[in-house]
Structure formats: structure tokens, C-alpha cells
Amino acid sequence: MPAISLENTITIAMSVRDRHASAAWYADMLGFELIFHADEAGWSEVQTKTPGVTIGLGEAVEPAPGNCVPVFGTADLDAGRAQLEAAKVRFDGPTEVIDGMVKTATFYDPDGNALMLAQDLTGG
The missing domain is CATH 3.10.180.10 (2,3-Dihydroxybiphenyl 1,2-Dioxygenase, domain 1)
Structure with missing residues (x-):
């Protein structure tokens, strides 16, 4: 069976308590840039320093750290x-x-x- 076709992008998804605070933390501590906040979906994304690699922040009451x-x-x-x-x-x-x-x-x-x-x- 051949491998599936993938694009040159990776989103690393993490659960967090407060997406806005987490996005600000990633900007302040690591220099990442906010791509968007999708408040209606409880999702935010930040661009890492690596082209094509983003971090997705999913809001959860009880995040699952270390995932x-x-x-x-x-x-x-x-x-x-x-x-x-x-x-x-x-x-x-x-x-x-x-x-x-x-x-x-x-x-x-x-x-x-x-x-x-x-x-x-x-x-x-």
C-alpha cells in the first residue's frame, strides 16, 4: 500500500485552558506569531519559526498536558x-x-x- 499524500505542513495540536493567554505566551517566550483565533470553534493557531509548522491551541476545561x-x-x-x-x-x-x-x-x-x-x- 502506498503512503498517503501529505502536504508540507504540520500542526501540533495541544489542549489549553485559555487559548488567548497561551497564544500570548508562545509569542512572548518563543517569538511565535498569532495566525488566528477561531473563538466559535475554541481554536487558535500560532506560526512557529519553521515554515509550514504551526501549533494549534484547543481550549478545554481540563487540558490534557503532555499529549x-x-x-x-x-x-x-x-x-x-x-x-x-x-x-x-x-x-x-x-x-x-x-x-x-x-x-x-x-x-x-x-x-x-x-x-x-x-x-x-x-x-x-
Whole structure:
């Protein structure tokens, strides 16, 4: 059976308590831009720094945190982590390093959704 035909877009859906507050958080903390709020549908989307990749925020009374872990590449993980920590963003322990491969750090948005920063250490 052949693979289905996909477009070059990805929406990472997350449940949140307050879409407007979450969209503002993603803009302030990660520099993402609001695409739209669909209040009648309880849905908002923000554009990430990666073309074709958006985050969809579905409003829920009791969000289901941790339902996915988007990983965002960064050239300087330590600087990014320091900036987020200065804004009181919670991280899940120390930065993990696999020598010659990758450096990662997991952090959380205000609704407890896990996100990750990753820095390529392969030199490629």
C-alpha cells in the first residue's frame, strides 16, 4: 500500500485552558506569531519559526498536558534556556548532552505541555 499524500505542513495540536493567554505566551517566550483565533470553534493557531509548522491551541476545561512534545532546533540551547528560565519557565531537570550528537532540554508551557529545545552537536 502506498503512503498517503501529505502536504508540507504540520500542526501540533495541544489542549489549553485559555487559548488567548497561551497564544500570548508562545509569542512572548518563543517569538511565535498569532495566525488566528477561531473563538466559535475554541481554536487558535500560532506560526512557529519553521515554515509550514504551526501549533494549534484547543481550549478545554481540563487540558490534557503532555499529549505531544514538539522539539524546536536552536543554535545556542544554553542561551535559549537561560532566557526562558529568566522568565520563570519551568524545565524538567538539567540539560541532557549526548556528546557529538545533540543537546536537549525539556520545558513546560503554563498548562504543563512539554516542549523541548535541541541543539545539533554533529557539526553538520
